[in-house]
Amino acid sequence: MHLHRYEKIWIIFGTGALLAFLIILGIGAFYQGSQPPSCMVTIDPQNVQAHEAFKEENLGLNQVGENEYVVNILASAFNYDLGKDENGAPVKTIRIPAGAKVTFQATTSDVIHGFELAGTNVNMMLEPGYISEYETTMDNPGTYTLICNEYCGTGHHLMYATVEVYEE
Amino acid sequence: MMNHSTASKPADQGLLARKAGLPAKDAKLSMAHMYVAFISLLIGGLMGLLQVLVRTGKMTLPFGIDYYQVLTVHGVILALVLTTFFIIGFQYALMSKTVGMSDGERKWAWISFYVMLIGTVVTAVMILLGKANVLYTFYAPLQAHPLFYIGLALVVVGSWIAVFVNLHQFFKWKKQHRGEVSPLLAFMVAINMIIWFISTLGVAATVVIQLIPWSLGLVDEINVLVSRTLFWYFGHPLVYFWLLPAYMAWYAIIPKIIGGKIFSDSLARLAFIMFLLFSIPVGFHHQLLEPGIDPFWKYIQVVLTFAVAIPSLLTAFSMFATFESAGRAKGYTGLFGFMRGLPWKDVRFFAPFVGMLAFVPAGAGGLINASHQLNQVVHNTIWVTGHFHLTLATTVILTFFGISYWLIPVLTGRKLNAHINRLGIIQTIVWSIGMFIMSGAMHIAGLLGAPRRSSYSEYGGSEQAMEWIGYQYAQAIGGSILFIGILLMVYIFVYMTFFAPKGQEEFPMAETAEDALPTPMVFENWKLWIGLAVALILFAYTIPFIDIIQNSPPGSPPFKWPIGYN
Ligand SMILES: [Cu+2]
Numbered sequence: 001m002h003l004h005r006y007e008k009i010w011i012i013f014g015t016g017a018l019l020a021f022l023i024i025l026g027i028g029a030f031y032q033g034s035q036p037p038s039c040m041v042t043i044d045p046q047n048v049q050a051h052e053a054f055k056e057e058n059l060g061l062n063q064v065g066e067n068e069y070v071v072n073i074l075a076s077a078f079n080y081d082l083g084k085d086e087n088g089a090p091v092k093t094i095r096i097p098a099g100a101k102v103t104f105q106a107t108t109s110d111v112i113h114g115f116e117l118a119g120t121n122v123n124m125m126l127e128p129g130y131i132s133e134y135e136t137t138m139d140n141p142g143t144y145t146l147i148c149n150e151y152c153g154t155g156h157h158l159m160y161a162t163v164e165v166y167e168e
Numbered sequence: 169m170m171n172h173s174t175a176s177k178p179a180d181q182g183l184l185a186r187k188a189g190l191p192a193k194d195a196k197l198s199m200a201h202m203y204v205a206f207i208s209l210l211i212g213g214l215m216g217l218l219q220v221l222v223r224t225g226k227m228t229l230p231f232g233i234d235y236y237q238v239l240t241v242h243g244v245i246l247a248l249v250l251t252t253f254f255i256i257g258f259q260y261a262l263m264s265k266t267v268g269m270s271d272g273e274r275k276w277a278w279i280s281f282y283v284m285l286i287g288t289v290v291t292a293v294m295i296l297l298g299k300a301n302v303l304y305t306f307y308a309p310l311q312a313h314p315l316f317y318i319g320l321a322l323v324v325v326g327s328w329i330a331v332f333v334n335l336h337q338f339f340k341w342k343k344q345h346r347g348e349v350s351p352l353l354a355f356m357v358a359i360n361m362i363i364w365f366i367s368t369l370g371v372a373a374t375v376v377i378q379l380i381p382w383s384l385g386l387v388d389e390i391n392v393l394v395s396r397t398l399f400w401y402f403g404h405p406l407v408y409f410w411l412l413p414a415y416m417a418w419y420a421i422i423p424k425i426i427g428g429k430i431f432s433d434s435l436a437r438l439a440f441i442m443f444l445l446f447s448i449p450v451g452f453h454h455q456l457l458e459p460g461i462d463p464f465w466k467y468i469q470v471v472l473t474f475a476v477a478i479p480s481l482l483t484a485f486s487m488f489a490t491f492e493s494a495g496r497a498k499g500y501t502g503l504f505g506f507m508r509g510l511p512w513k514d515v516r517f518f519a520p521f522v523g524m525l526a527f528v529p530a531g532a533g534g535l536i537n538a539s540h541q542l543n544q545v546v547h548n549t550i551w552v553t554g555h556f557h558l559t560l561a562t563t564v565i566l567t568f569f570g571i572s573y574w575l576i577p578v579l580t581g582r583k584l585n586a587h588i589n590r591l592g593i594i595q596t597i598v599w600s601i602g603m604f605i606m607s608g609a610m611h612i613a614g615l616l617g618a619p620r621r622s623s624y625s626e627y628g629g630s631e632q633a634m635e636w637i638g639y640q641y642a643q644a645i646g647g648s649i650l651f652i653g654i655l656l657m658v659y660i661f662v663y664m665t666f667f668a669p670k671g672q673e674e675f676p677m678a679e680t681a682e683d684a685l686p687t688p689m690v691f692e693n694w695k696l697w698i699g700l701a702v703a704l705i706l707f708a709y710t711i712p713f714i715d716i717i718q719n720s721p722p723g724s725p726p727f728k729w730p731i732g733y734n
Pocket residue numbers: 076077078112113114148149150151152156159
């Protein structure tokens with residue numbers, strides 16, 4: 001098939017640009033380990049409490065190292081369960097020191113939910129039967145809203161919590 | 169086409185229609201689809217208006233109507249009903265014009281139409297009764313009334329009948345014309361219908377095998393990830409099923425309108441074959457943030473997604489080459505001087521041209537969304553909504569409007585007159601302004617983290633949410649302007665159907681440039697292309713799909729109460 005000279009230049013340039021993008025994405029994914037959240041751990045969606053992380057007492061913020069935290073979250077329509085405070089009231093805000101390494105570990109006990117910490121790169125789908133996990137370092141102090149960004153029913157827009165990153 | 173002659177006598181109409189455009193029976197068939205499409209436009213547009221108004225926080229819906237019910241209607245009726253009916257109706261017109269339609273084929277085409285219409289009505293009734301507030305993606309384990317899924321299945325089955333009618337027309341022509349290259353537009357319709365058939369197998373599988381038995385209570389649980397994967401196996405080629413009819417018009421109709429020729433028949437076919445190959449094995453780029461899918465296979469499908477950008481790059485080149493040769497043939501010189509040779513005041517050109525322009529940022533946004541890691545920033549934010557309001561609701565829909573300005577008169581035996589031409593240009597401008605504001609605000613708010621598919625919420629007075637609400641006002645302004653555009657378009661449709669002067673509107677079909685080289689026969693090797701398409705699908709999906717099934721967690725029971733359906 002004959003191609004016009006300008007057309008060849010255009011295709012080579014276009015395809016070359018796409019290839020360059022793909023190589024950058026590939027290096028990021030396989031060399032630097034920056035993959036999208038793809039946790040493969042499964043769980044019984046009708047009995048999530050059978051998993052250590054989602055037992056009532058383990059929900060919410062857990063310090064696991066000097067500057068390392070694990071946050072366990074159980075999502076359900078239309079709430080993020082972050083455990084209870086000393087008074088037995090549901091925790092709605094989690095406070096993390098700036099610079100800490102944080103692993104968010106979440107699942108859902110009913111339908112599909114979103115898990116987006118607005119203003120950060122923390123963003124993943126929560127699907128019944130799977131644990132979703134994302135590890136990050138919270139460098140910038142501020143107040144971030146955790147929102148459900150996948151439609152989960154008529155109260156979807158009322159599903160949120162707060163994460164505060166404070167300067168030490 | 170602007171100066172209409174005196175109206176002809178009705179008795180002349182049959183003859184006129186045959187000479188000018190289509191046999192009357194085929195015109196009637198095509199027109200039936202157009203009625204459904206434009207009624208859908210009005211209803212779906214009104215729902216869109218309600219959404220942007222609710223999201224300012226200044227208005228609530230009356231009569232206990234739920235925001236998500238309105239959102240479900242908006243998505244189903246615009247993304248599924250309007251598109252499918254317009255495309256199938258348009259494709260019948262193209263096939264009738266290029267390869268003809270037999271009485272038997274027409275009978276089946278009508279059966280297809282009624283099956284799809286019944287399916288649409290059944291689905292619509294369930295949504296209106298509030299038993300299906302599941303949005304147009306109907307993700308399990310939210311569960312709607314069984315009739316919602318059965319209605320959708322009927323729409324798909326009806327569309328399959330249309331697939332077989334079009335392919336029967338096409339291959340019958342080929343049998344009668346051995347060794348000849350098929351008409352370009354018929355070739356394009358055949359490709360689009362093959363893509364549609366292969367991809368709808370996925371959504372049909374989840375609806376018929378999983379969702380219907382589960383909603384009827386025949387099985388207790390559903391495999392959620394399998395259902396989503398089958399849905400997205402369909403969900404991305406779906407957008408190409410919308411886009412390809414626009415490309416048909418760009419490649420083979422616009423050149424005629426601007427007084428030029430098709431730049432290269434071969435290049436057009438090459439682009440369409442690449443869509444057949446690469447538009448299907450890419451569904452994972454909608455599932456990048458999901459657990460349970462190996463990131464290696466996500467990346468493989470990201471690579472294939474980028475490959476499907478290449479035929480769009482080819483198309484961009486072809487379009488501008490066509491514009492340039494047409495402009496230069498009219499004697500306009502200079503690097504960009506040829507642009508002055510284009511018929512800017514002809515709405516049949518102007519509307520699709522604006523659609524093409526919108527595809528530049530829309531395509532770039534698409535690459536961002538498909539980028540393995542960048543997706544993380546925008547996934548399920550309202551950026552994505554902004555994105556497909558540029559692709560589907562600007563590029564595709566403005567091209568469909570551009571087609572309507574000549575197709576509706578051809579079908580009704582009337583003429584596009586100066587009045588409608590002028591209104592059409594105003595409509596295009598109104599649409600562009602409205603969409604620039606609405607889609608722009610959605611893109612920015614999305615980058616700030618605002619979620620998609622969400623009713624008005626202050627998220628407990630969060631500072632971030634306060635920032636988003638300003639953009640929601642902008643979306644309401646843009647959306648209101650767009651609604652004016654919809655009212656204008658519906659008026660134009662009604663006028664062209666019932667009131668425009670009788671006459672013989674041209675069915676614009678371009679010829680290939682004389683100096684273009686002959687089309688290689690390899691493009692007519694259907695076994696090869698379909699075989700390759702299937703091979704790529706098997707490559708991209710087999711291993712991860714087996715993985716998903718082997719590592720499945722226990723299934724999910726139905727959830728009805730979250731959607732307010734008890
Ligand atoms: Cu939710």
